[in-house]
Amino acid sequence: xxxxxxxxxxxxxxxxxxxxxxxxxxxxxxxxxxxxxxxxxxxxxxxxxxxxxxxxxxxxxxxxxxxxxxxxxxxxxxxxxxxxxxxxxxxxxxxxxxxxxxxxxxxxxxxxxxxxxxxxxxxxxxxxxxxxxxxxxxxxxxxxxxxxxxxxxxxxxxxxxxxxxxxxxxxxxxxxxxxxxxxxxxxxxxxxxxxxxxxxxxxxxxxx
Numbered sequence: 444x445x446x447x448x449x450x451x452x453x454x455x456x457x458x459x460x461x462x463x464x465x466x467x468x469x470x471x472x473x474x475x476x477x478x479x480x481x482x483x484x485x486x487x488x489x490x491x492x493x494x495x496x497x498x499x500x501x502x503x504x505x506x507x508x509x510x511x512x513x514x515x516x517x518x519x520x521x522x523x524x525x526x527x528x529x530x531x532x533x534x535x536x537x538x539x540x541x542x543x544x545x546x547x548x549x550x551x552x553x554x555x556x557x558x559x560x561x562x563x564x565x566x567x568x569x570x571x572x573x574x575x576x577x578x579x580x581x582x583x584x585x586x587x588x589x590x591x592x593x594x595x596x597x598x599x600x601x602x603x604x605x606x607x608x609x610x611x612x613x614x615x616x617x618x619x620x621x622x623x624x625x626x627x628x629x630x631x632x633x634x635x636x637x638x639x640x641x642x643x644x645x646x647x648x649x650x651x
Contacts, residue, residue, distance in 0.1 A: 453481045455513075462514055463489070466521050473525060487517065491524060491550075499528055499568060501550040523566040524550050530586055531568070534618055538570065538582065538589075541621035542628075545582075546571045554583065557594065557608045572628065578635055580628045588612050589624065591631040595638065609634040 456477070463475045478488040489501045501524045527550070528535075538545060553564040568584040578593040592610040611631040618624065 456481050458514055459487070459517065462518055463521070466518060466525075470525050475521065489521065491521075491528070493528065499524065499548050499550050520552050520566070523552075527566045527568065527584075527586060531584055531615065534584060534589060534615060534624075535568075537618060537621045538584075538624055541624040542572050544572060548584075557592075558610060578632070580631060586615070588614055589618065589627065591627045593631055593635050595635055607635065607638050609638065 456479075459477055463477055467473065467475050472494045474490075474492040476490045476492075478490055479486070486502060491499050491501055493499070501521065548568045548570045551567055551569060553562050554567055554569065555561075556563050565585050568582075570582040570584070572580045572582075578595055580591055580593050583590045583592070590610055590612045592608065595607040595609070596604050609631050611627050611634065613623065613627050
């Protein structure tokens with residue numbers, strides 16, 4: 444989906460700001476701000492500040508062909524984002540306790556699953572843990588699951604490389620404390636380390 448320059452005008456942004464005000468009437472504890480301007484060629488970006496400990500940032504991906512469709516989409520995605528935030532607040536708190544260095548999340552309406560090579564169409568919080576691992580651990584939080592994943596690129600003597608995608612998933616209903624989230628990250632790192640060792644020593648049959 445590509446940004447539609449026909450919608451890149453002040454009048455349309457005025458409609459967006461009115462829509463945001465309307466959505467906020469039913470979500471008193473949230474402050475929704477549109478971060479883009481008519482002069483920008485970027486997708487719409489909104490900051491959704493909450494009275495709780497986490498401050499999700501929502502990015503609208505692309506535009507539809509008409510202003511009416513786009514405004515409808517923006518409203519639905521803002522509402523879905525707030526619903527996701529409300530329903531996963533305890534998990535967000537556990538994540539922050541487990542990994543204070545988590546990057547601020549970005550909310551996407553769909554993401555590309557590198558393992559299945561398909562787009563997953565669901566409101567999603569996406570985080571990364573920085574600075575503590577050889578490979579960066581990232582998290583995808585949906586209404587039902589928390590997935591930790593990492594990718595590794597290994598080069599051989601001919602400078603060819605192999606990309607490995609490792610993941611571990613836990614159901615939201617099975618997360619009861621911050622250590623459950625740490626265990627999830629450790630599990631995916633162990634999968635990745637096992638893969639690297641097997642590739643390094645030439646052991647075939649690696650499959651995750």
